[in-house]
Amino acid sequence: MAHSLFIQRSRLIFIALVVGTVLTALAYYRKPTWMRALLAQRLPPLYDNFREQEQELPHYKEYATKHIKYFFAPNHPVGMGWGNVMQDYIMMNLLARATNRSFVFDDYVWNSDGSLYSDFNGKPIPSRIPLSAILSGPMVGGEPPPGDNGFRAVSKDFFQSICPYPTVLQVPSINDDRMGRDGNISAADVLDIWVHKINSINDPCLQLGESDNPIFDYWFYGQKTRLLSVWPELSASPIITHWQWSSLIYNAYDNNRHIFDPHAPPPTSEHGYNVTPGCSYYQDIPGLLVLHVRRGDFEGHCKYLCRSNSDWNAFNSFPEFIDQYLLPENDGTLHGDQCLPHCYPSIAQMVQKVSRVRAESKEPLKYVYIMTNGAVSWVDELKAALLSEGEWDQIASSRDLELTWEQKFVGQALDMFIAQRAQVLVGNGWSSLTSNVVMLRMAHGMPPHSNRFW
Ligand SMILES: Nc1nc2c(ncn2[C@@H]2O[C@H](COP(=O)(O)OP(=O)(O)O)[C@@H](O)[C@H]2O)c(=O)[nH]1
Ligand SMILES: [Mg+2]
Structure with missing residues (x-):
């Protein structure tokens, strides 16, 4: 009797162990990334x-x-x-x-x-x-x-x-x-x-x-x-004249400077977190071209924006800008024909635009930084296409940044700060992220012609 009870119990324990192991393995390998992160105790930071x-x-x-x-x-x-x-x-x-x-x-x-x-x-x-x-x-x-x-x-x-x-x-x-x-x-x-x-x-x-x-x-x-x-x-x-990013962003900026400013002198005490107008954080980085390449949700969103004849966002349309968007209703073109190459340009269209912007820039442009929410493999394709069309001292992207766990979830602000300091920026006219950067650039005295759009 006692012997069969022992066997029964052992079987139960064995089954529980097997089921537990299988479930854990399934959870770890099959569950979505967030579940894996959870299991690995990589919960997002709470700051x-x-x-x-x-x-x-x-x-x-x-x-x-x-x-x-x-x-x-x-x-x-x-x-x-x-x-x-x-x-x-x-x-x-x-x-x-x-x-x-x-x-x-x-x-x-x-x-x-x-x-x-x-x-x-x-x-x-x-x-x-x-x-x-x-x-x-x-x-x-x-x-x-x-x-x-x-x-x-x-x-x-x-x-x-x-x-x-x-x-x-x-x-x-x-x-x-x-x-x-x-x-x-x-x-x-x-x-x-x-x-x-x-x-x-x-x-x-x-x-x-x-x-x-x-x-x-x-x-x-x-x-x-x-x-x-x-x-x-x-x-x-x-709020705008004294706009400042957080210490977390300035820290990330300093740690990644070689990615968008390869010839930067080593940080000095001036680069403290008390950033005031006139400090070099408010000036441009010579030779830096920043491209804001909106991907991800914009694939579908651009189709909607084009169909609904939407105009450019907020501060992307100062009359002094070189690139202006004429709403299709004003010139009789089909919405998508005119809008999509600007809202969701192909790699070929971007390469063409970058060549034009570079040729038209008063200052020589040497480095490219691609700020983007696009996938790594796609960004690699874009980098290769840009390099096949012109010589650049360096092309890097948001995907090359090394960020701490806390910095990862506010990375868009670092990209905005880099774009704020670009010698020339090519932005997405429909993007509020672009518009906010353009607004800060205009308020801080960057020349209007340095703000370009796809
Ligand atoms: N890191 C990074 N994230 C971006 C970039 N562009 C878009 N994103 C992400 O996508 C979101 C876009 O939404 P939003 O800021 O409202 O800008 P919009 O949709 O372009 O008007 C941002 O908050 C980021 O999370 C980029 O260049 N860099
Ligand atoms: Mg948005």
Whole structure:
């Protein structure tokens, strides 16, 4: 009896062991990459040190006892690329400033369901990233430039501790048809209407509706004629004049400099994290041509953009630029025929454009850096095609960067910073990521003709 019980138990243990091993192996080898990463305990970073610092900014003590008015827009776009989110952050900061309120910053939120991690094409990513892991400077509570009397920004947590019961302004109660997609009121006029409304509110604690659409919905940025109206105000705002990336980005930049700036002198103390206008971080890198090559989701997205006759994004259309996009309706061409080579150019089309841009550049271009979300093998093909058409001292891409685990998930900001310093940039007219770089380049005095488009 005891003997057969022993055999039974041993069998059970054996079966459990086999099933366990098979399941683990299956999970490891067959499950999506994010599951493997999970099993390997390579969970995405949560940037706790950045989050902690956001809660301890030096001005909080003083602000807690002073009568200061705040403006919080909790309705930044969610589940969208950093380019779109950055646009809303900038416009909302402009509004806070125009109404003399302290700007309240939140995270870069991919997924607002309260989770720590989300699945992005089979890979785990952080659901939210503290904004200070991407940026430093005035947007995240940094000191304002000398002589500026604006209030410093505060974190959402600080705002909520000071303002447990804020006045909530619902966006649809102010945004009307004139401000809508088919309206014709300019972005500057929309801001004026909001400034007027906010200035009529005495409550120092003010926020927009949490689940409202942003005041400037994403399509607004696709209507350049309406958006460019804010340029005078925007380009003079400290948020843009003193735009700064995070220490994480500057660190990644310094560690990878040989990839996009092969003849750079070794970093000096000037390359600290306190970047101010005039410091070399704001100047161009001689000989560097940066190509923004939007791949991935743009394959399908460009077809939609072309079919719907969409215009170039936000700040990609300064009248001084060499490359202008004429909407097909204005010249009678079929949408796709005219649009796709600019939105989703083939390798051959890119090689041709690069040759032209190089020939037209006033300064000699020697190195290429391809900033992209394209696949490694495809980028290799592009590199080879560029090299077969012209001699370059070096061609590298985003895929050649060596990034720490924390830097990996904010890599787009490093690419933007590199593009900011290119001698010449070829961008994608429909991309908000390109537009944000072009906007910073224009505000920091790069020549307009150095901004080119596919
Ligand atoms: N690292 C890197 N990521 C990019 C690049 N272009 C696009 N991406 C990724 O794709 C997203 C694109 O979305 P978004 O920033 O909204 O720009 P848009 O879609 O081009 O308007 C970015 O946030 C990045 O995650 C690039 O050049 N470099
Ligand atoms: Mg986008």
